[in-house]
Amino acid sequence: METLISWAIDVALALLVVSLAWRALASTDLFKAIVLFIAFGLVLTLVWVRLNATDVALAEAAIGAGVTGALLLAAYAKLRATSPDAIVDRAGGISGIGAISLLILILLVAAALGYAVWTLPSDYTGLGKEVAANLDQSGVSNPVTAVLLNFRGYDTLLEIMVLLLALLGAWSLGITIPRPEAAPGLVLDTLSRLLVPLLILVAAYLLWVGAHAPGGAFQAGAVLAAAGVLMLLSGRELPAALATWPLRLALVLGPATFLMLAVITLILEGRVLKLSPEWAGRLILIIETTATISIGVTLTALFMGAPPGEEDR
Amino acid sequence: MSVALFYALAGAGLFSIGLHALLVHRHLLRKILAVNVMGSGVFLVLAAMAAPNAIALSDPVPHAMIITGIVVAVAATALALVLMLKLTAETGQAVLPGREEENS
Amino acid sequence: MQTLLFTLVLFLILNLGVGMWRVLRGPTTADRMLAAQLLGTTAVAILLLLAEATGSAALRDVALVLALLATVTAVAFVRRTLPYSENANDDE
Amino acid sequence: MTTSDYLSVALLTTGGLFFLAGTFGLLRFPDVFTRLHALTKADNVGLGLTVAGLALQVDSWAVAGKLLLIWLLALLAGATVSYLIAQGALRLGIRPWKR
Numbered sequence: 231m232e233t234l235i236s237w238a239i240d241v242a243l244a245l246l247v248v249s250l251a252w253r254a255l256a257s258t259d260l261f262k263a264i265v266l267f268i269a270f271g272l273v274l275t276l277v278w279v280r281l282n283a284t285d286v287a288l289a290e291a292a293i294g295a296g297v298t299g300a301l302l303l304a305a306y307a308k309l310r311a312t313s314p315d316a317i318v319d320r321a322g323g324i325s326g327i328g329a330i331s332l333l334i335l336i337l338l339v340a341a342a343l344g345y346a347v348w349t350l351p352s353d354y355t356g357l358g359k360e361v362a363a364n365l366d367q368s369g370v371s372n373p374v375t376a377v378l379l380n381f382r383g384y385d386t387l388l389e390i391m392v393l394l395l396a397l398l399g400a401w402s403l404g405i406t407i408p409r410p411e412a413a414p415g416l417v418l419d420t421l422s423r424l425l426v427p428l429l430i431l432v433a434a435y436l437l438w439v440g441a442h443a444p445g446g447a448f449q450a451g452a453v454l455a456a457a458g459v460l461m462l463l464s465g466r467e468l469p470a471a472l473a474t475w476p477l478r479l480a481l482v483l484g485p486a487t488f489l490m491l492a493v494i495t496l497i498l499e500g501r502v503l504k505l506s507p508e509w510a511g512r513l514i515l516i517i518e519t520t521a522t523i524s525i526g527v528t529l530t531a532l533f534m535g536a537p538p539g540e541e542d543r
Numbered sequence: 544m545s546v547a548l549f550y551a552l553a554g555a556g557l558f559s560i561g562l563h564a565l566l567v568h569r570h571l572l573r574k575i576l577a578v579n580v581m582g583s584g585v586f587l588v589l590a591a592m593a594a595p596n597a598i599a600l601s602d603p604v605p606h607a608m609i610i611t612g613i614v615v616a617v618a619a620t621a622l623a624l625v626l627m628l629k630l631t632a633e634t635g636q637a638v639l640p641g642r643e644e645e646n647s
Numbered sequence: 648m649q650t651l652l653f654t655l656v657l658f659l660i661l662n663l664g665v666g667m668w669r670v671l672r673g674p675t676t677a678d679r680m681l682a683a684q685l686l687g688t689t690a691v692a693i694l695l696l697l698a699e700a701t702g703s704a705a706l707r708d709v710a711l712v713l714a715l716l717a718t719v720t721a722v723a724f725v726r727r728t729l730p731y732s733e734n735a736n737d738d739e
Numbered sequence: 740m741t742t743s744d745y746l747s748v749a750l751l752t753t754g755g756l757f758f759l760a761g762t763f764g765l766l767r768f769p770d771v772f773t774r775l776h777a778l779t780k781a782d783n784v785g786l787g788l789t790v791a792g793l794a795l796q797v798d799s800w801a802v803a804g805k806l807l808l809i810w811l812l813a814l815l816a817g818a819t820v821s822y823l824i825a826q827g828a829l830r831l832g833i834r835p836w837k838r
Contacts, residue, residue, distance in 0.1 A: 235653045240546055242660045244553040246667070251557050251580045253671060255564035260572055261728070265670050265679045267576050268720060272683075272690050273663065274583055275713060279697060281547055281590045282601055284705045289610045291709050293617050295687075296716025298579070300723040301617070302572075305624040307727040309572070309631055316637040319570040332566060340559035347551045347588060356592065356602030373603035374610070382607065389611050396618035400625040405632065418722065421819040428812070429715060436708070444705040448614050453712060456719045463719075463726045525614075532621040535628075648740075648796070651748060655755050662762045669765045669774075677771045677828040681778050684820060685765055688782045688813060689758060692789045695806065696751075699793050704802065711809050718816035722823070729827030 240280060247273045260317050264302045271295035284444040285374040288436070292452035297529055300459050304533060308405075369510025371442040378446065379514045383503035387488045390521055394485055397528050406536045414464040422464035429457035437522050441511070447518040451525025458530030473537075481531065484524030488517055547591040554587025571627040571637045575620060582616050652700035659693045680724045687717035747795040754788030757781055770836035771828045775821045782817035786810055
């Protein structure tokens with residue numbers, strides 16, 4: 231009975247996730263597409279839970295269903311403010327014989343992918359055993375955090391650089407996302423006064439718990455960014471004194487600390503980010519704390535668009 | 544068939560749906576959504592690599608890669624959205640310019 | 648108990664599917680967003696039930712994060728898209 | 740099954756019914772304001788009963804406290820967001836439905 235219900239849950243979730251994606255990409259109304267995409271992220275979170283990937287579920291809940299949704303909604307509003315014509319999605323540029331041959335091509339790709347997935351070796355064991363064997367050397371007891379910040383730390387270093395690079399790219403274009411003109415009002419103001427401290431608290435909790443349970447710098451950073459976004463939305467601007475070098479410092483704090491550690495380990499240990507077991511726990515906490523601050527500030531800055539103080543060029 | 548394999552097939556489906564939408568639609572916001580859906584499809588296949596059957600020890604490396612992927616996706620999405628807004632500010636349309644000339 | 652929890656999870660997932668219909672139907676942006684809000688709460692309930700059913704305490708953290716972030720998304724909708732739109736956009 | 744188990748089953752089932760009622764209301768009610776009314780039933784009562792039913796099952800006060808926190812958060816967020824959406828809908832020019 232239980233296996234039957236379990237299978238029904240998986241089938242329902244898979245159908246839901248595919249149909250949400252399909253409707254999000256096929257509906258004529260762009261706003262509808264965005265809301266469906268947010269719902270898609272929500273259901274995908276449940277899929278990660280079913281696949282025993284709780285760390286991923288946490289990241290998806292914070293980023294896929296949360297931050298991305300807010301970014302898309304803000305961009306939609308800006309698009310409409312720039313040119314009301316631009317939010318109309320006119321029917322596709324491909325029609326007739328082109329559309330049919332494209333559909334056949336896509337179906338072939340889908341069949342090939344499906345075959346590749348179907349024939350995945352089932353006796354493949356991956357690196358699970360190796361990670362488990364070296365876990366006590368890594369300084370943390372959550373295997374995903376161990377992989378992200380110790381075994382494959384250079385991946386994470388580059389990833390944080392990518393985030394910073396995206397922000398530099400966004401800043402160089404000089405597009406501001408419009409601030410809400412109306413005052414937030416008593417209700418929203420009270421909500422943000424209650425939620426912002428709670429969001430910061432939850433971010434700190436996720437950062438701390440990431441050492442031994444699902445959590446970590448990215449999830450914490452995304453929750454921190456949600457606090458920043460909520461402050462912006464309730465009309466609290468960054469004070470001009472903080473918008474100059476303190477903002478830049480917060481942006482590079484994580485990448486710079488990580489890079490410094492990479493250079494130091496290269497000199498002392500002879501290998502990039504080789505953390506010695508007795509120091510690993512503390513070093514990971516330092517990297518993760520600075521990274522959380524930088525990720526949170528970077529995502530909030532991406533929500534703003536241009537650097538504060540600069541108008542549309 | 545294991546649960547992971549089942550979801551991986553759904554992932555292959557998501558990738559194909561996203562690819563189709565990316566090629567067919569002209570609006571850039573839709574293309575950005577399509578790339579995100581394609582990415583999620585890839586992540587689902589990766590997750591199936593983490594635990595191809597219920598007996599094996601779940602592999603944390605693909606999970607870490609998916610988390611990395613999700614963060615890179617949000618950074619790329621944010622940059623792409625700003626690029627789209629810049630193009631709209633310049634041309635008044637959220638559509639890549641090349642096509643316009645073909646049609647007229 | 649276990650069977651009841653899993654049955655409720657399945658039942659709520661079917662609810663998600665039905666709620667999706669309102670997102671599709673609209674007709675106004677507010678309708679779509681409030682439907683998404685219901686989907687968020689339902690997902691939180693599903694996560695809490697699964698946490699109990701599978702004994703995985705970390706799922707409660709996922710539920711907490713989802714509840715928090717869904718609220719921020721809803722506020723982003725209200726503050727960024729509502730004041731600018733004078734006419735409801737329906738494509739029905 | 741003990742008494743608290745029976746109580747838990749009753750609470751969880753009723754919570755599920757409230758979610759069903761909320762979803763039904765979302766489908767059947769005529770305009771955005773009445774649909775908001777349906778939404779808050781699922782948000783507040785449905786999640787509240789689910790949390791109460793689950794809290795009877797957990798064995799530590801810390802976990803029960805976290806469940807309560809999630810529910811309080813949903814209450815706060817649900818009330819605020821409903822108010823903001825209703826206000827925005829009025830500003831959009833949507834008139835409340837009259838028979």
